Amino acid sequence: MRNPRRLALPGRTVRLRFTALYGVLFLLSGVGLLAVTNLVALGSSRSTVPAENAQLRQPTLAAAQEQIGLLQTRLSEIHAVQSRQLLVGSAVALAVMAVVSVVLGRVVAGRVLRPLRTITTATRRISADNLHERLAVPGPADEVKDLADTIDGLLERLESSFAAQRRFVANASHELRTPLATMRASLDVAVAKPEPVPAQTIALADRIRTELDQVDRLLEGFLMLARTQHGALSDRATISLGRVVSAALDARAADITAGSLTVHDGDVHDGAWTRGSRTLLSRMVDNVIDNAVVHNHDGGWIRVATTSDGGTARLVVETGGHVLDQEQLSRLAQPFQRLGADRTGSGSGSGLGLSIVAAVATAHGGDLDLRARPEGGLRVAVSLPLADARAGVSA
Structure with a gap:
């Protein structure tokens, strides 16, 4: 206790x-x-004698005693x-x-x-995005200076470690693409032979090709996550979240129709502007929409809204479904965290989608909020700093 x-x-x-x-x-x-x-x-007060003593000249004994008493x-x-x-x-x-x-x-x-x-x-x-900065405290070589120099040395080692991690992820993901492309080409050659190919071979080739596509998406997610968490924000522009959301919904119209999903996008407008990397923000919105489409059930619904409140631009995507556990939802922003097939009947996905969303939002000074709807389903809210639409190029 x-x-x-x-x-x-x-x-x-x-x-x-x-x-x-x-x-x-x-x-x-x-x-x-x-x-x-x-x-x-x-x-000094005890040793001081009043001046009247000096004025006594030849007094009588009685008068002297009386004067001394006074x-x-x-x-x-x-x-x-x-x-x-x-x-x-x-x-x-x-x-x-x-x-x-x-x-x-x-x-x-x-x-x-x-x-x-x-x-x-x-x-x-100083954070993971600016580990190159140093304290560089001036002054004499005392205990405070020693402490600052020790922290600078620690930051230098951390920067080297983060740089090595970025290089490893990027190089590994890039090098793995070559054998994947070779395997995919070998499958295509094997299936395209002039002699009849057994049905079992074609089915196996299709399954392997599907798994290769999944690995390819996983490597792409690795690269995007590494770039978002530790890379510099390039191609910065002032972007309308509403227009990016509309483009993402149009690109997934076929999947939405195949799932018989109803999309409520009446609250998507051009008032929510933010500034950042066009590529990363587009990928963030794509992942949020993909999450709503893939992890849904036939005949379900999706509600999308973009709003601006004070100094914040916000994207909110809601879906219906089973009642979810809020404690489990809080872990979905971490890589490779999934709720499983019992969430909406779909167990697909690499587990990197929402972690990339969280990383992109954090890199742009925002955050990701995941909430379980009381009546069932999920509410995904991405908050970003609001930008002036006249400050740059719109999207």
């Missing part, structure tokens, strides 16, 4: 601890200074008044010193921690 006392103290930061430490040190210094001042003042009384009263004034002044000075100590402690702690805050801010700004 976790300690509730520790949970109740989330504000115990390093700056707060430094503030308390410096404040206590300043306060103790003030207390010591006031104590020394009080001791010196009290000692002087002692006055001296005691003056000493008591001075003590009270000194105590009040010391209390006020101590209160002022307490406030000043806290303020000075906080200022000093802030200046001490300023380089660390700078390092923290710069480190948060």
Whole structure:
């Protein structure tokens, strides 16, 4: 069981601890200074003799004794008044010193921690898309400089690792296309021989060709995912999500008709504009539409809408079907995650479609939201930064 006392103290930061430490040190210094001042003042007040003593010339014994008693009384009263004034002044000075100590402690702690805050801010700004940036903290060779240089070295190693990963994925995907093309050509040659080919051979060739097409799509998905996650955004333009969605629906008209699907696209309009890579954004929309068409049932429906709200352009695609588990849906944005054939009766797909959608959205400063509809089916919402339609070339 976790300690509730520790949970109740989330504000115990390093700056707060430094503030308390410096404040206590300043306060103790003030207390010591006031104590020394009080001791010196009290000692000097005791050694002070009123001037009236010097005016006594040849007094009688009784008069002298009476005068001495009066002087002692006055001296005691003056000493008591001075003590009270000194105590009040010391209390006020101590209160002022307490406030000043806290303020000075906080200022000093802030200046001490300023380089660390700078390092923290710069480190948060660096992500997988800009690993080439470095902290490059100036200053003398002290502990803060050593920490910054250590983080820069770590970023350099991470950049090299990411670059090696990109090269491996790209090279492997490219090299695998050659044997796939060779296998496909060998199948075509074997089936195209003049002598009669057994029906079993033709059926086997068709099945192998289907699997080769699936592997080819998988390699294409690898390349697209690697380019989206770690590549630079090329062919940037200002694009209308509505026009891209309309083009994607027109390209899949045959599949929509074959599945007897009803498409509700009345809310698709040209008001939702965003800026980014035309190729990647088109692929993102294609994957969302493909997901709605492939993972659907005969006679089902698809509702598509593009909206703009504040500074956000949004694409929303909904489908009907079985009631889905929201916890499982949250994993679909990861590569090779699928709900299985019990989702809509279709188990096809490489498991990269929605992960590519999520990667493209993130690369453009947006996000992907997957929601299970309470009455059954899936709601896919892609949010992207809104752009001005006059800012660039439309799509």
